[in-house]
Amino acid sequence: MQDVLEPEADSASAHHRHTSGISIRNHSQAFVGLARDMYFAASHSPEEASEQAAIVCHNALFLTDRYVDCERVIGAKGARVAGVCEWITRDAKYRAWLSGGNNGDSNDNDNTRLLWSLGGPGKAKKMTSVFLIEELERHTERIDKAELVFFFSSVEDEKRNTAVAVLRGLVHWIIAKRPQLVEHALPCFELLERTQQTLSSPEVLWLILDKLVADA
Structure with missing residues (x-):
């Protein structure tokens, strides 16, 4: 079971390394995730x-x-x-x-x-x-x-x-x-x-x- 879980743990660890340094401030745009699994978030002010x-x-x-x-x-x-x-x-x-x-x-x-x-x-x-x-x-x-x-x-x-x-x-x-x-x-x-x-x-x-x- 350990052999099965390790890749997921490695993936989560890699995902954490990719995203831990990213912060999304108010009205900014950012993307997070692995290269094969990209997610986008966007927010726009009324102005x-x-x-x-x-x-x-x-x-x-x-x-x-x-x-x-x-x-x-x-x-x-x-x-x-x-x-x-x-x-x-x-x-x-x-x-x-x-x-x-x-x-x-x-x-x-x-x-x-x-x-x-x-x-x-x-x-x-x-x-x-x-x-x-x-x-x-x-x-x-x-x-x-x-x-x-x-x-x-x-x-x-x-x-x-x-x-x-x-x-x-x-x-x-x-x-x-x-x-x-x-x-x-x-x-x-x-x-x-x-x-x-x-x-x-x-x-x-x-x-x-x-x-x-x-x-x-």
């Missing part, structure tokens, strides 16, 4: 769990890098010719929009602050957009707690040619700039089915965006 949920939410929203999209426009259209786009900074409607005032149209709503620039093919809309991004980045740097958020839509790119794509891009970037605002989006990403619905629903994404902007 760590919240941080992980925020990361999952933010990553799920990602579609495309807007700065890469901007560089694609420049690469496709070529470098901007100096003096071509500066006219817009002198436009009365643009200046009124930038300052938050009414542009003279009696139908304007001061709280809307929407500037719509449109033009036919070949009117340098994309290059003007690139120019405005550069201008507005410099402008917002001088304003406390101001952030510039933009999204390049493209009819040729299925990742960037829908309302869902635009909303996901804006929500993703606002959360990247103001991580504390992710709390407004987290309830919509708690379950896989809910996440899938959120990522394909312009209505849900609009509600999230509205909350982000209101709290920004």
Whole structure:
């Protein structure tokens, strides 16, 4: 009987040698056991769990890098010719929009602050957009707690040619700039089915965006 028990005793002794020096502190991760019989234990604090949920939410929203999209426009259209786009900074409607005032149209709503620039093919809309991004980045740097958020839509790119794509891009970037605002989006990403619905629903994404902007 002793011959039968000795291997188990040796195994227990080896197991003790492997584990006796390991302690598991609060909120740490550790593994114990023999090489052939490994056991894992993990514990996460509420703060760590919240941080992980925020990361999952933010990553799920990602579609495309807007700065890469901007560089694609420049690469496709070529470098901007100096003096071509500066006219817009002198436009009365643009200046009124930038300052938050009414542009003279009696139908304007001061709280809307929407500037719509449109033009036919070949009117340098994309290059003007690139120019405005550069201008507005410099402008917002001088304003406390101001952030510039933009999204390049493209009819040729299925990742960037829908309302869902635009909303996901804006929500993703606002959360990247103001991580504390992710709390407004987290309830919509708690379950896989809910996440899938959120990522394909312009209505849900609009509600999230509205909350982000209101709290920004």
